[in-house]
Amino acid sequence: MNNIHDKLMDNSVEYKSIPGASNALTFGILSIVLTLFCCGPFGAIFSIIGLSNAKKAKNFYEANPGNYRGYENVNTGKILSYIGLALAVILLIFTIIYFGLIIAFFATADFQ
Numbered sequence: 712m713n714n715i716h717d718k719l720m721d722n723s724v725e726y727k728s729i730p731g732a733s734n735a736l737t738f739g740i741l742s743i744v745l746t747l748f749c750c751g752p753f754g755a756i757f758s759i760i761g762l763s764n765a766k767k768a769k770n771f772y773e774a775n776p777g778n779y780r781g782y783e784n785v786n787t788g789k790i791l792s793y794i795g796l797a798l799a800v801i802l803l804i805f806t807i808i809y810f811g812l813i814i815a816f817f818a819t820a821d822f823q
Contacts, residue, residue, distance in 0.1 A: 726778065728780060728781045729771050729781055729784070730767070730768065731767045731771065731785075732764075732788065734761075734764040735765035735792070736788035736791070738757045738761030738792060739787070739792040739794075741757045741795075742754045742757040742761055742792055742796065743795040745757060746799045747798065754798065759792075759796070761788055761791070761795070762792045762793070765789040765792065768784075768785045
């Protein structure tokens with residue numbers, strides 16, 4: 712009975728972090744920051760890289776879930792990457808509308 716209790720209370724199991732999970736989180740954060748403060752296309756590129764890293768990390772975790780910890784970083788990175796991609800697309804749409812209105816204004820203006 713004591714051996715079973717010792718095995719259940721054994722905390723010496725080494726868990727590894729999921730390869731690519733921290734990269735997915737980092738690229739997800741960068742995609743939002745770069746989209747909002749720098750330029751949209753770089754944010755979209757980093758969000759696609761973040762989604763790719765999240766998919767790889769999810770595959771590592773699903774192959775052997777008992778050996779890895781930190782799956783919440785994969786989910787958070789994926790969500791942040793999707794948000795960064797959505798913000799980049801919205802910024803692109805607003806930019807197209809903005810320059811379209813400027814071109815329409817100059818095309819219809821009478822400069823005399």
